[in-house]
Amino acid sequence: MDSLLDFEECVKDSPEFRLKLELFEADVNVLETHLDKVMKLCGKMVEAGQVYNAANQLFLSGLAELSMFHQKDSVINNCLNQFNQGLQEMISFHTILFDQTQRAISQQLTNLCTQFLPQLLATRREFLRIGGDLDSAALKNSQVSRHRATDAERASHLLLATRKCYQHFALDYCLQLNTFKTQQRLDVLNSVFSFVHAQFTFFHQGFDLLRDLEPTMKTMAAQLSQLSTDCAAKRKELENTHLLVQQRDASGEPLVVPCSGSEELIQGYLFKRSRRKTKTWKRCWFSIRDNQLIYRKSHKEASVVLFEDLRLCAVKSLENIDRRFCFDLLSVQKSCALQADSEEVKQSWLEALQGSIDLAYRQPKEAPPPQGGGDSSPGPPPQRQSVLGEAFRAPGNMLCCDCGEEEPRWASINLGVTVCIQCSGIHRSLGVHLSKVRSLTLDSWEAEQLKLLCILGNNVVNRIYEARCSDEGRVKPRSDSSRSEKEAWIKEKYVEKRFVQSSSEGKAEAGRRLYRAAMAGDLVAMAAALAEGSEVNGSIGEEGGGQTPLIGAAIGGSLLACEFLLLNGAKVNHRDLRGQGALHAAATAGHTGQVCLLLKRGANQYAVDERGQDPLAIAVETANADIVTLLRMARMNEEMRDSEGVFGAIRDDETFQDIFRDFSDMASHDPERLSRRKFSREGQEEEEEDKRGRRGETVNSVKKTTQ
Structure with a gap:
């Protein structure tokens, strides 16, 4: 104590x-x-x-x-x-x-x-x-x-x-x-x-x-x-x-689905033209049941009978209108124009409708057998087959890039290689930042993407990614190898880049090499630079104004270089030290194809540079009629889409879609036709005012209709 x-x-x-x-x-x-x-x-x-x-x-x-x-x-x-x-x-x-x-x-x-x-x-x-x-x-x-x-x-x-x-x-x-x-x-x-x-x-x-x-x-x-x-x-x-469903239909397109029951023959999505507004088309779910054509506007609404008795109807193909894949169903009282998403789907519906009409006359009390649906003709449809044949033209593309299996049906669009179905699943597991997988028989392909697959191909890419394979003592798996062996190989090859011939140059020089290759449109050199670790969004420094390889590709004029960089993660709206992006550069250089591609990939057409000029102002200054038309039509279309949010009655302007499609196809297949056309600013401004007046009348009429 x-x-x-x-x-x-x-x-x-x-x-x-x-x-x-x-x-x-x-x-x-x-x-x-x-x-x-x-x-x-x-x-x-x-x-x-x-x-x-x-x-x-x-x-x-x-x-x-x-x-x-x-x-x-x-x-x-x-x-x-x-x-x-x-x-x-x-x-x-x-x-x-x-x-x-x-x-x-x-x-x-x-x-x-x-x-x-x-x-x-x-x-x-x-x-x-x-x-x-x-x-x-x-x-x-x-x-x-x-x-x-x-x-x-x-x-x-x-x-x-x-x-x-x-x-x-x-x-x-x-x-x-x-x-x-x-x-x-x-x-x-x-x-x-x-x-x-x-x-x-x-x-x-x-x-x-x-x-x-x-x-x-x-x-x-x-x-x-x-x-x-x-x-x-x-x-x-x-x-x-x-996996089974993905192999059967991985394109994302609304294919016709044959039904297993005896009450219903065929079902799928079709566009239906309005009887009051002939330019208005609504995508609905259609089916044939009990000798009737039935459709639903949305999953929240009940089914509506469009034609009560198909025996009183006739079906024919429509060839005299602008829209593709259209057909007409007529009865005594009315007619209805319908549109499919592809020619094969249209033919399936025509066969199913005609078969249902014929069967209703022959066996009115029996359930009709399944018709159409594309089951009678095995293998990919003709359009898909052309994509497959074009892809197989490149050397080595008829064998899987990673295991050698014959006739692969899948491809990595950003790497530019064809792969078998098992390797495609492994590629998907890597993530879309490394490999973007698409089907050669089920998916739709743009012209630029298919050209990339043909120019690069398995042989070219393997020379880059498997350059040091023998030095490492690594044996490439075969088509009968286990999935684990293939998965380990693919990860070593594309994720770790273990077999790529590394360069002794620094990152700055590697970035400049990628920039030069992009400006020159050298896809093989670009693929090699990316494989060696060059940053796809890296700028070349103050000496180059902070430009990225995508801006260099837009300046150089290579449409495929731009698409290759965008598929590999290039930022479409990155701007250099002067505030200019790839769209500014393409407009300045007068490359209409690049402008079209960048707009499709989400480029900001309102971004201004250090002088306060956006791409449209640059195109007006350089007097390039094609690019001015593209940019102005894109702006008008965006204004029309904005008005749709208010009035709910206007879709994408069809004129813009047609012009945009024409420019895109011309840039991919016939770039020589894209020539500069000089014009006066006063005349163009008058034309612009006239177009805006017509758009304003359209919007006002929609306002009155909705009110």
Whole structure:
């Protein structure tokens, strides 16, 4: 036990006593500070615990709602309910713990401080005051002359009385200090013991609760194991089904779907022309059922019978309108023009409709057999077959680039290689930033993408990505190799680029080499530079004005270089130090094909450079009629689309779509025909005003119609 103040020394009031008293008072002050800190931290801990309990309660409410959602699933519902009950009891235990902590720490220590410290402080003030009076009385007594007996006697009596009073307060003050020092040890230990006992009780209750839940948890563990097995089997089944469907139809086009039942012959999406507004076409879901042609405008609307009896109808192809793949269905009362998405889909519908009409006359009571759907002619349709034949022209493309399997049906459009179906799945797992996979028989291909596949091809790309294969001692997998072997090879080849012949030049020089190759339109050099790690969006520094390879390709005029860089992640709206992007550069150089391609890829035609000029202003300044026409028509079309959001009656302007398509086809197949045509700004501005006036009349008429 710590030493206490000695009462005998207190009466003597020696220097040793005064020194020990000061140390005692300092200990009391430090102890008071610690007690105050502990009580404040305890309060914060209890408040945080209450917030934690409130959050836990909200969490349990969410679990209860989740349990209600799965009330039809007995396994999940029972599991969630039992865990919810157990956790609810844990919250109650926590509440009790925080209440006991509050009483154990805060209340006991508060009682200690409020019971002793205020009285101790008041006694100390009196002790210091009487000590001062004693010093004054002793000083006066020492200064009285021996010849003044009366004053000397009075001073002696005052000194004696003051000393007795001082001894009384000093002894009282020492008693209180000793009592506080003794009591605080008991109260602090009792407080901490109560807190630990509350924790012991809490964890013991939790242990008992979890022990009661142990049989339930074992049952749930067995159910979870079974669910895990069932889930893995179901996931495998879904993946296999997904792969089969993907192989059959991965183009994203709305192909006709033959139905398995006897009540319905054919179904699919068609465009239906409005009878009131002949230029308005609506995409609807059509089906033939019970000798009727039925359609739905959307999944939220009910089916509508378009023709009640197909026996009273005739079907024919429409060749005298601008839109492609159209056919007409006529009856005595009405006719309806329909449009398919491709020639093969159109023919399937014509065959199915005519077959349904014929069958309705021959067997009105029997369910018609399945017709159309393209099942009678195996293999890819003619248009797809032409894509496949064009792709196989490049050297090495008739074998899979990664395993050598014959006649691959898939391709990576950004790498420029053909791959088999198993390797295509591995390519997809790499991510679209490394490989963009597309089907050669099911997907639609743009001219630029198909040309890239023919110019690069498997032999060229393999010379780049497999240059050091023999040096590494690596053996390329074959078509009969396991999937794991092919996957390891493809990752080493395209992700790690382990077999690429690395260059000793720095990144800056590699970037300049990619820029020069892009400007020259050298696709092989560009592919090699990207394989060696050149940044597709890296700028060539201040000496080149901060231009990227895409801007260089736009300046050089190579349409395929622009498409290759865009497919490999080039940012179409990146701008150099002068604020000009690829679209500015193409407009300045007068490359109409590049302008068309960049607009299709989302280039911002309103971005201005350091002179405040956008691409349209540059085209007007250079007097390039084709580019001005493209940019202005694109702006008009965008304005028409904006008006669609207000009035809901205007689609993409057909004139713009036709002009845009013509320019795109001409840039890909006949770029020599794209020549500059000089024109006067005054005449062009008058033409622009006239076009805007016609657009305004169209919008006003739509407003009146919608109102």
